[in-house]
Amino acid sequence: MKSHRILRQLLKENPEIDRLMREANDKEAAVEAMRQWITPYFEKNPHAMAYYSNRENGREAFDKLSWSDYGAIRLMDYIQNAGRIFEDLNLRGDLVGSNPIKYLWMAAKHGTGGANQHFFYDTLMLFRQIKGTLKRKMPDRQQLQEWMDRHPSGLDEEIMKIRKHNRDRIIKVIIEKIEAGELKSRRYQFGEGMSPEQKFLLASNWWKDTNFHLKFAIRSPKMLNEMLNNSLSTKTMELLHEAREAGLPSFVNPYYLSLLNVSEPGFAIGSDLAIRDYVIYSKQLIKEFGQIVAWEMEDIIEPGKPNAAGWILPTIHNLHRRYPEVAIMIPDTVGRACGGLCVSCQRMYDFQSGHLNFNLDKLKPKETWPQKLQKLMDYFEEDTQLRDILITGGDALMSSDKSMQTILQAVYEMAMRKKESNRNLPEGKKIAEITRVRLGTRLPVFLPQRITKELIAILADFEQKGTQAGIKQFVIQT
Numbered sequence: 001m002k003s004h005r006i007l008r009q010l011l012k013e014n015p016e017i018d019r020l021m022r023e024a025n026d027k028e029a030a031v032e033a034m035r036q037w038i039t040p041y042f043e044k045n046p047h048a049m050a051y052y053s054n055r056e057n058g059r060e061a062f063d064k065l066s067w068s069d070y071g072a073i074r075l076m077d078y079i080q081n082a083g084r085i086f087e088d089l090n091l092r093g094d095l096v097g098s099n100p101i102k103y104l105w106m107a108a109k110h111g112t113g114g115a116n117q118h119f120f121y122d123t124l125m126l127f128r129q130i131k132g133t134l135k136r137k138m139p140d141r142q143q144l145q146e147w148m149d150r151h152p153s154g155l156d157e158e159i160m161k162i163r164k165h166n167r168d169r170i171i172k173v174i175i176e177k178i179e180a181g182e183l184k185s186r187r188y189q190f191g192e193g194m195s196p197e198q199k200f201l202l203a204s205n206w207w208k209d210t211n212f213h214l215k216f217a218i219r220s221p222k223m224l225n226e227m228l229n230n231s232l233s234t235k236t237m238e239l240l241h242e243a244r245e246a247g248l249p250s251f252v253n254p255y256y257l258s259l260l261n262v263s264e265p266g267f268a269i270g271s272d273l274a275i276r277d278y279v280i281y282s283k284q285l286i287k288e289f290g291q292i293v294a295w296e297m298e299d300i301i302e303p304g305k306p307n308a309a310g311w312i313l314p315t316i317h318n319l320h321r322r323y324p325e326v327a328i329m330i331p332d333t334v335g336r337a338c339g340g341l342c343v344s345c346q347r348m349y350d351f352q353s354g355h356l357n358f359n360l361d362k363l364k365p366k367e368t369w370p371q372k373l374q375k376l377m378d379y380f381e382e383d384t385q386l387r388d389i390l391i392t393g394g395d396a397l398m399s400s401d402k403s404m405q406t407i408l409q410a411v412y413e414m415a416m417r418k419k420e421s422n423r424n425l426p427e428g429k430k431i432a433e434i435t436r437v438r439l440g441t442r443l444p445v446f447l448p449q450r451i452t453k454e455l456i457a458i459l460a461d462f463e464q465k466g467t468q469a470g471i472k473q474f475v476i477q478t
């Protein structure tokens with residue numbers, strides 16, 4: 001068995017570990033023996049222990065660490081945390097223990113004992129790292145390029161041709177559905193007597209418009225299959241129906257769908273898989289949806305009570321905060337939706353509870369939003385430690401230009417007030433100013449049509465005047 005073979009190699013390369021593990025009568029003694037084994041390393045490299053025990057920290061201390069130090073610190077962390085029990089939110093709160101040394105002890109003493117080949121391989125590499133026989137190998141630029149070149153890119157001529165073909169096919173289906181009355185819109189309709197060519201030309205023009213894609217986003221498995229030329233297998237369709245029954249929202253805009261191929265020439269087989277996996281949900285996600293617990297304890301917010309990181313927040317659904325310097329702001333706008341639902345979304349918890357969703361009309365800002373925005377700005381203004389605001393959602397750029405402008409203007413004015421009030425404060429009493437604003441968005445991928453001249457002008461204006469308010473970095477974070 002592979003795991004036995006790796007284990008034998010591990011023990012052969014580390015006879016002292018082999019002896020220590022065999023001599024230990026129980027797992028506690030094994031952990032203690034391992035501590036004795038690694039202690040001389042830290043005596044010889046006190047900076048590594050100083051970093052591990054947080055006596056020294058910061059960039060300079062980190063830069064002093066060697067590749068072997070990383071390994072030694074990792075082993076020490078195993079030792080220090082051996083036997084601790086954690087609630088695993090991946091397992092719906094089941095308790096799991098952490099004790100890698102126990103597995104090593106069981107393996108040396110009784111065979112492989114509960115661990116798999118990957119654990120033994122990892123441990124073999126860990127000891128090589130600590131002893132310096134495994135050197136760190138960073139890929140160079142050329143190597144990275146070679147890896148990237150293994151996959152076709154969206155900028156390859158051939159891929160562009162396939163995608164144009166996909167787009168034309170989807171446009172034709174949309175035209176048919178508009179004519180059949182299956183898709184209805186006051187904005188997107190054809191005039192009397194238009195020829196098929198004229199309709200195609202008009203719809204091709206609509207394709208450049210964000211609203212067209214949001215209006216005709218596909219929300220049902222049946223429509224999805226039709227748009228994909230009925231190419232989805234029975235198994236995939238079953239999966240999509242199951243997802244629907246489990247309450248998983250479906251929202252795929254026509255542009256994003258045009259990145260999925262219905263037939264592929266040999267060179268491009270599987271080239272759309274990463275994109276496809278965002279649309280076709282996995283069995284595991286479907287099973288878990290509805291049971292997903294908040295990943296970050298700080299995301300559980302109750303009115304008037306501090307969250308797990310100790311922050312009392314001014315509103316329940318508009319702010320997340322874990323660190324003193326950073327706040328995550330979620331506006332009550334269409335920004336609570338996204339251009340599609342990513343299977344890997346960390347916010348699945350919020351989608352599940354409906355705080356993030358795809359009901360675009362209902363998400364339009366309500367009368368209470370300006371007051372809430374003011375409340376958030378007051379909170380930011382009074383905060384003495386905050387430097388970085390991440391505006392997200394959902395997806396920050398799903399907000400309309402008007403909403404985006406209002407939010408950015410409010411942030412700018414707040415940052416300006418902070419800067420000015422700092423002027424009157426004596427040294428030692430000055431508060432942190434806002435130095436970075438980030439927009440969390442995936443729309444450059446989901447729906448690049450959203451990046452319009454008008455939007456760029458709004459962003460450029462904020463970037464330019466933001467510098468006067470001390471905002472040194474304005475970042476689009478995808």
Ligand code: SF4
Pocket residue numbers: 337338339340341342344345346347393394395441442
């Ligand atoms: S765009 Fe972001 S928030 Fe929206 S589904 Fe994808 S990962 Fe989640």
